[in-house]
Amino acid sequence: MPKTYKIIVTGRVQGVGFRPHVFNLATKFQLNGTVSNNEEGVIIYLAGDEDVVRSFYRILTEHPPKASKIKEHHMYETKPQHFDGFSIVPSKKAGRLNLQLTPDFAICDDCKEEITNSDNRRYHYPFTTCVNCGPRWAITNSFPFERDNTNLDVFEMCDTCTDEYEDPSNRRFHSQTNTCSDCGIQLKLSIANGSILSAEYPIQKTAILIKEGNIIAIKNTSGYLLCCDANNGEVIKKLRERKNRPSKPFAILYPSLTSLKRDLKINEIQEKTLTSPESPIVIIPKTNFTGDLALNELTPNLNQLGVMLPYSGILHLLAKELEIPIVATSGNIHASPIINDETMAHKELNGVADYFLDHNLKITNPQDDSVVKFSPKFNKKITFRRSRGLSPNFDVDIPTDKKIMAMGGHLKSTVAFLPNDYLYISQYLGNLDHFDVFDRYTSTVERFQKLFEVTPEVVLVDKHPGYNSTRHGIELAKSIKADLKQVQHHKAHFASVLGEHALFDNESGIMGVVWDGTGYGDDAQIWGGEFFTYQNGEIKRVGHFDYYDWLAGDKMAKEPRISFFSLANDTMQSEIDKKFSKQEISVYNHLKKVESLKTSSVGRLFDAVASLLDLCDFNTYEGEAAIRLENQIVDYQLEDCKSYASEMVNGTVPTKEIFNNLYLDFKTGKKKEEIVTNFLYTLATVVLKMAEQMNLQQVAMSGGVFQNTVLVDMIKELSGGEYKLYFNRNLSPNDENISFGQLMYNQHIKIER
Structure with missing residues (x-):
């Protein structure tokens, strides 16, 4: 009897076509055995000549399925077993789950071709998937990743789908999400009042309704989207009013890459990201825009657009019918989570949507679309929201x-x-x-x-x-x-960057720069403009922006004008009079005299500058003032910039001096673009001056302020290669990274000061 070998493969190896891949590879090598999923990964048993098995093992681990990510793999000899051929056996769960979960994948090109080919049996079937694509985490209830552990278990495969599932030469061989129009998920189109609209092909009728100026709530594969014609300014205004979203930009779904490139100039990395299996929203400058979009209504007062391409069968078929860009924003009321349940959608969105396109596949894990942006000069990727396609895994070793x-x-x-x-x-x-x-x-x-x-x-x-x-x-x-x-909040931010770049064992000291809107400091003040050092398991706070008054609690974050009031001196009274009533001035002056709570927040400094420049006095969404500030910059040359800050003393950045010097430029009539550019240049120089004072060549930066792509580029350009710069790369620099930073801090920090 030939020897028997056991191979264990761990990582993202379920729901990605790994077992079918193993089956076909084993068949090619003429090896007998089995492959199955369990709670830890993929388990393979092979009987055969050792050299052949080792060749199989090498090919498998060097060339796994494209959607998989192997973490570890092991092979060893085990007790001899007899196998009749090679087979995929049912998964058995013998212990607790210990593997990576599988995220949702965008529809692949093969499935796109099938659903738009009138000769194919899946023509117009919007839930077409294969081992390479489709929802995974959204519909998962338990693991191992078997149909019984997903919401597709209620859909019994028809004979034809079963034949595909059992055919080793078919790309749906052991595809757990396999369905078709005969046995699968059904669409239903209804009016907001609940009346069903009869339509042989509901997606075609939905497209007509959108073109007629209606708002449609569409149940996508990861939650509801609110959609309308992106060329129609009136319907977009209506959507803003109904959704209580006065000025936050809407995401735009383009029907194809070709139509997107016709309207917008995109670079190679943006194109690659838009067409990736994750298919996030990508924020792109409106420079040289040539399309018919209702730009003012879509992105009020902003020079950028958040765009995406159809990533599900529903969206792909709808785009084919429409052939125009549409708004595709989260199906919720402003500030609420994305809705995934039909009953709740009809209740909550009844006053928002005119029609509903629903389906009967349950969504267990609803997710918003992920959002990324690339910096203008260096194409540095910054994640704004990490969700569909990216969560819930995170690749990092944490012993x-x-x-x-x-x-x-x-x-x-x-x-x-x-x-x-x-x-x-x-x-x-x-x-x-x-x-x-x-x-x-x-x-x-x-x-x-x-x-x-x-x-x-x-x-x-x-x-x-x-x-x-x-x-x-x-x-x-x-x-x-x-x-x-x-x-502590900002130490968690710092630890998140150290963790992403595996810097905890670095022998050299590292400076941390954490700038955001707010966080509870160790001295019971509101931090947000912090400098730290890390070395040998110790985090130490070494500097910060000079404190100024924290006024009116949470209201300060919602009204940039209050940050302006806090930083203003007597020379700015005329500007204060324009923004506040006499009663308000009296109240805030009193608060200044009695308020003991102070802040070092750079986020609120951004707010103050935006208010001074009359860009934003009231935030209608989080970070609006900062976004409008960055929006002023079309281009810049470092040699034309100047700093508003003098030397820092004892690690303290002169916050009020920066603001006062900026105000002087404002009063002399300098252009807003020039002032904002100088402001960001000031912040960039502060980072590098502090690193120079600390005599540290490595700088790790985190916090919501570092979503500002111009600031990130300026720091990189000013560093001139003399410093090693680290930013959050797979996590957002905003508070989404706090949970990860807390874990990293707990595992690695021994001493803090």
Whole structure:
């Protein structure tokens, strides 16, 4: 009897066509054996000559399926077994889940061709998938990734689909999401009042309704989208009014890459990202725009567009019918989470959508579209939202013997869980001030524990006592008798960059720059303009922007004019009089005299500058002032820039001096673009001057301010290769990275000062 070998492959190896790939490869090598999924990955048994098995093993690990990501692989001899041929055997779960979860994949080119080919049996079937594409995490209830553990278990495959599923030469061989129009998911088009519209092909009727100026709530494969004609300014205004979203930009779904490139100039990296399996929204400058979009209504006062391409069968077929760009924004009321349930959609969106295009596939894990942007000069990728296609896996090695849950921040909340050998970070959840978001947040915490059949031994929370994530973490730790640890907000940001770039074992010192809107500081003040050093397991705060008054609590973040008031001196009274009533001036002057709470926030400094320049006095969405500020810059040359800051003393950046000098330029009539450019240049020089003073050549930067792509480019350009610069790369620099940073801090930081 030939020897028997066992091969174990771990990582993202389920739901990606790994077993069919193994079957065909084993058949090619004429090897007998089995392949199956279990709670840890893929298990292969092979009987045969050792040299042949080793050749098989080498080819498999060097050329796995394109959607897979192997973490580890092992091969060893085991007790001899007899096999009749090679087969895929049913998966058996013998223990707790210990593998990467599979994210959703955009529809592949083969499936696109089938659903638009009138001779193909899947013509016009919007839920066409194969082993290379389709929803995964969105419809997953448990693992291993088998049909029974997904929401497709209620759809029994017809004979033809079963034949495909059992045919080794078919790309749907063991495709767990395989369905067709005879046995699969059904669409339903209805009026907002609930009346069903009879249509042989509901997508065609939906396209007609959109062209007629209607708003449609479409149940996509990861949640509802609100869609309307992107060329029709009136219907976009109507959508803004109904959705309570006065000025935040809308995402635009282009029907094809060809039509997008006809309207907008995109570069190679942007094109590659738009057409990737993740297919995120990509924010692109409107420079040289040549299309018919209602730009003023889509992106008020901004020179950029968030665009994407059809990534699901529903969207691809709709785009084919329309052949025009459409708004495709999250199906929710402003600030609420994306809706995934039909009953809730019809209840919540009844006053927003005119029609509903629903289907009967349940969505377990709803996700917003991911959003990325590339910096203008160096094409540095910055993630604005990490969700569909990217969550819930995160590739990083974290050696630990504890089960840890990190509760994250408050505004851009995520949950990170370390229940086994892998780290899982939830999709973007949102602002926990809102009940619906908090409900989604708490259910995500529960779902992670249920999925992995593990309760945390350690719970990590932010130091801010008022964060709902902190409160829930305290309650959770108490209820399950877990250890509770607090991690300061900005140190978590710093640790997130160190963790992404595996810098904790670096022997040289590293400077951390963390700039954002708000965070509870160790001295009970509001931090947001911080400098740290890291070396040998120790984080030390070494500098910050000079404190100024924190006025009116959370209202300050919503009204940039209050930040302006806080930083203004007597010479700016005329500007104050324009922005505040006499009563308000009296109240805020009184607050200035009695307020003991101070802030070092660079985010609020951005707000103050935006208000001074009359760009934004009231934020209608988070970060609006900062976005409008960056929006002023069309181009810049470093040699034409000047700094508004003098020398820093004892690690303190002169905040009011920067603002006063900027004001002088404003009063002398300098162009807004020039002032904003100089402001960002000032911040970029501050980073490098501080690194020079600390005598450190490595600089790690995080916090929402570093979503400013011009600032990132300026720092890189000014560094001239003399410094090693590190930014968040696969996580957003905003508070989405806090949960990950909390974990990294807990694992690596021994001392803090």
